[in-house]
Amino acid sequence: MNAPVAIDYDRVVSDTQSDGRRPVFAAERRQRILELxxxxxxxxxxELAQAVHSSEVTVRRDLRALESEGLLNRHHGGATLPGELSREAGYAHKVSLEAAEKGAIADLAGALVEDGDAIVIGPGTTTQEFARRLTRHAELAVVTNxxxxxxxxxxxxxxxxxxxxxxxxxxIxxxxGSAAEQSLAGLRVRRAFISGNGLTAERGLSTPNMQVAGVDRALAAAAEEVVVLADHTKVGVDTMVQTVPPDRIDHLVTDDAAPRDVLDDLSARGVRLHVAQF
Amino acid sequence: MNAPVAIDYDRVVSDTQSDGRRPVFAAERRQRILELxxxxxxxxxxELAQAVHSSEVTVRRDLRALESEGLLNRHHGGATLPGELSREAGYAHKVSLEAAEKGAIADLAGALVEDGDAIVIGPGTTTQEFARRLTRHAELAVVTNxxxxxxxxxxxxxxxxxxxxxxxxxxIxxxxGSAAEQSLAGLRVRRAFISGNGLTAERGLSTPNMQVAGVDRALAAAAEEVVVLADHTKVGVDTMVQTVPPDRIDHLVTDDAAPRDVLDDLSARGVRLHVAQF
DNA sequence: AGATTTCCGATCAGATTCGTTCTCGTTCGG
DNA sequence: CCGAACGAGAACGAATCTGATCGGAAATCT
Incomplete structure (x- = not known):
């Protein structure tokens, strides 16, 4: 179903050697797509199809292959770098996860703050929720990273x-980094509200990242009392780097789905417990 | 068999000319909404619809999706941060104001950045738009307040x-504050991108706030060259505190609605002009 | 409290894009 | 020399996204 094709492709002699060089190989095309x-x-x-002189179908196939290798993200109408937008999805998931528990914990922790206090707040979804509760307080001084x-x-x-x-x-x-830690060096506040990734009675608070661990230590060091905000998914789990030893933790705010034995252990080590009920 | 095909693809294909504009994907639009x-x-x-150049219906759909992920709360007239009482706007409509000019200025300023640069970026809606253009660069080191x-x-x-x-x-x-200024003290980068509130040939860059002025000075002092990003509404106006004297300004990026006489004066004082055309 | 304005939700239509299937040309092996 | 295998383009239907319109609800004003 074609008239004699009058189209002159740029593809030329290919009959001579099996080691052809002119035809655009798939790998080369994909490499160009990735570069673009x-x-x-x-x-x-x-635009991609135009740039590599191929049909949209072919580009679509290439994109699918590249996506499966995690080299880029595919969307309606094109492709984007990985990470830029997928990060939000990951974060969104974390926010919605145990949202109710986090809210209850934040409420309870709010009672540990008084007007006129100077406090430190670490990163995390729970501490963020906690910070929302603070807007009703007056004359607060808050340091955070x-x-x-x-x-x-x-x-x-x-x-x-x-x-x-x-x-x-x-x-997150x-x-x-060192700049963050140094800026906390000369500081002294009443309480630090931190939420790591894991908490056990033996090793205290921990996080899987070295840099984050360094700052967490600095945050804790700047406060007279350390308050840990951790929902039940973190209690009893241990991650790589220890940040705050158990005897340095003064308060733990968690929810009632946390394992009892760990809570008892912590309590025996002098940690005051605040358990949110559901 | 067939009649000669009357379809001429070669002509039809060129219907949508790509004018070099970057495609806006749904995910990216939602990301911007979330940022705003x-x-x-x-x-x-x-305001959201105007800012992302889409219809209100589309924005409404995006908001619904974002709400279901718990990323924001929506109610009559717009959206707010989750669990947050509505705050005063006033900053919002500044974003949409002269959005086209700001975008063009940001594009132009992007040419002043090269891969591997170390730069300083000051606060402001224009500089924010400028920063958005930088994501395509590699190995950048950016300092900002x-x-x-x-x-x-x-x-x-x-x-x-x-x-x-x-x-x-x-x-903003x-x-x-002093902490911000001190952290910039030992720093040395190639270029600083600043956008004050007013710019005249006699007094240079200025801002109505003392604290902001202090930091702006520190930002400029940390760079070998100072690049000012200012749309036409700021050119020719003078505000309270001078931050960067005219002879310290190396580049000015603005749009072609700026008063010519001021631009000429600045050019005479050694400021290199980059004027975005519309 | 009632009227007006504004805004939200739902449905519809247009356009674009995606996935699948089919076909063609080339390459490799027997 | 011929057939199978593979890659690439074309076409069709399905799914998705976007924009417009209309009725109803909410908020504001008088």
């Missing part, structure tokens, strides 16, 4: 918010 | 973002 996406951050399917906490409190004129410096750790929107 | 809401605490539906700029760049793994410390100035979400 990396260069622009987001490229439409049509979390951009999300800072933004939550930004609109409250009666709360003074100070951010530590430091390099931004994208996935928190400041880490 | 997070930045302002509360944004009206109309703006939470919005930091957030825009947070998702780019190839850009290292450093925030200055300091106390948070709520309305920027860090100010």
């Amino acid at each position: 996406v990396r260069a622009n951050g987001a490229v439409s399917l049509r 979390s951009l999300l906490v800072a933004q939550v409190l930004a609109g409250s004129p009666r709360i003074e918010v100070m951010l530590t410096g430091g390099t931004l750790r994208g996935p 929107l928190a400041l880490v | 809401v997070r930045a302002n605490g509360a944004v009206s539906l109309r 703006s939470l919005l700029v930091a957030q825009v760049l947070a998702g780019s793994p190839r850009i290292e973002v450093m925030l200055t410390g300091g106390t948070l100035r709520g309305p 979400l920027a860090l100010v």
Whole structure:
């Protein structure tokens, strides 16, 4: 079903050697696609097809293959760099996860703050929820290394918010590194509200990331008392780096789905417990 | 058999010319909506639609999706941060104001950045738009005192973002105070991208706030070259505190609605002009 | 309390894009 | 020399996204 094709492809002699060189190989095309996406951050399917001189179907196939390798993200109409948008999805999932528990914990922890206090707040979804409860307080001075906490409190004129410096750790929107730790060095506040990734009676608070661990230690060191906010999914689990030893934890705020034996152990070590009921 | 095909694909294909504009995907649009809401605490539906260049219906759909993920709360007229009482806007409509000019200025300023650069970015809606253009660059080191700029760049793994410390100035979400200035003291980068509130040939860049002025000075002092981003509404106006004298300004990026005489004066003082055309 | 304005939700239509299937040309092996 | 295998383009139907319109609900004003 074709008239004599008058189209002159750029593909030329291929009969001579099996070691042909002119035809555009699939791997080369995919490499170019990847370069284009990396260069622009987001490229439409049509542009890609035009750029590599192939049909949209072919590009679509390539994109599917590249996506399965995790090299890019595919969307309606084109492709984007991985991570830029998928991060939000991951974070969104975390927010909705145990949202009710986090809220109850935040409520309970709010009772540990009084007007006129100076406190430190670490990063995390639970502490962010906790920060929301603070807007009703007056004359608070809050130090934090979390951009999300800072933004939550930004609109409250009666709360003074100070951010530590430091390099931004994208996935959690928190400041880490030596600059962050140093800016906390000369500080002394009443209480620190921290929420790590794991908490056991033996090793205390822990987190899987070295940099985050460093700042968490600095946050705890700046406060007279350390308050740990941890929902039941974190109680009893241990992650890589220890940040706050058990005897340095003064309060633990959690929910009643946390394992009892761990709570008892912690209580025996002098940690005051605040358990949110459902 | 067949009649000669009357279809001429070659002509039809060129219907949609790609004018180099980057495609806007649904996910990206939602990301921007989320940023706007997070930045302002509360944004009206109309403003959102204007800011992302979509219809209100589409924005409404996006808001519904984002709400179901727990990322924001929506009610009559717009959306707010989850669990947050509505805050005063006023910053929101500044974003949409002269959005086209700001975008063009940001595009132009993007040409002043090269891969591997170390730069400083000040607070402001224009600089935020500028930061959005940087995500395609690689191996950038960015220092800023703006939470919005930091957030825009947070998702780019190839850009290292450093925030200055300091106390948070709520309305503009920027860090100010002596802590912010000191953290910039030992720093030396190639270029600083700043956007004050007013710019004249006689007094240079100025801002109505003392604290902001202090940081702006520190930002400029940390860079070899100072680049000012200012749309036409700021050119020719003078505000209270001078931050950067005219002879310290190396580049000015603005749009072609700026008063010519002021631009000429600045050019005579050695400022290189980059004027975005419409 | 009633009227008006504004905004929300639902349905519909248009356009675009995606996935599948089919076909063609090339390459490799017997 | 011929057939199978593979890659690539074309076409069709399905799914999705976007924008417009209309009735109803909510908020505001008088």
